[in-house]
Amino acid sequence: MTQMNKQNVGPRTGCACCCDIGDRLKPDFFKALCDPTRIGLLIQLATSGEAQTVSQVAEQVPVDISVVSRHLAILRDAGILRVQRQGKEVRYSARYEGVVSTLRGMADAIEACCPSQAGRGTATGSIEAVQDES
Amino acid sequence: MTQMNKQNVGPRTGCACCCDIGDRLKPDFFKALCDPTRIGLLIQLATSGEAQTVSQVAEQVPVDISVVSRHLAILRDAGILRVQRQGKEVRYSARYEGVVSTLRGMADAIEACCPSQAGRGTATGSIEAVQDES
DNA sequence: CCATCATTTGCAGTATGACGCAAATGAACA
């Protein structure tokens, strides 16, 4: 096929109400959270409440500390974690507000994009892979 | 290292308020949306408003129709798309409500998990990778 | 039954990502 830009293929953002859905749904954000280990690190930092060093985080995880360092950097680059140096150690903490607002922003964008469908059906609870046909 | 279950590594879900954060943040959901092409397909179906056949979706995307079929199946398995057969063609549509409630559920879980940090700082707008130190 | 169309699946090639180990970098301290 002709090589086009892989980013945003065909999201022909027609109406003004859904012009930013393509800007909200960033693959890098999902890519940062698509790994189970990284999810675990985020949960660990989120439940901890306070910043933790790379070593402290690595103690709770069955992978090498170098791998943890890389995972934390990925989450940091995605804006999910905050980092601060304290002497020779680096402390990571979760950017709750940013992650929460990012998630809500995506939800709002999708909802604004499809107003005709919003507010019908079972809109509560988490989704479960439904099979409309066996 | 000793081979533990890769799912949910170390999320030691201490308090009762954040006991479900590990259940909300599912890697499979993020994995389904971590590919730019799949994001494009979701946006295309979301902005379209109505169900589209695999061929219709594939026309808007510079990849082979077989690849599109696989991508749509992945999104369907993740509960992001709905499918319905009409004769010999298959129509996919976005499960707005499910995706929106999933995103909001994750946001709520994170927020409930870290109450001490909620409601401070710039909690509006999308996140941007900040570097607390250069 | 056979032909046709839409979709899915098998297969192989290539690319991306996770991982562990070892070496390098950076900061504090004697």
Add this chain to the structure above:
DNA sequence: TGTTCATTTGCGTCATACTGCAAATGATGG
């Protein structure tokens, strides 16, 4: 300056994922 500790990075290996092509499956119509 040299040492020590925490963290990062280079590198090779292995697993997973994306892609296109071709064949198979499934449904409709002659």
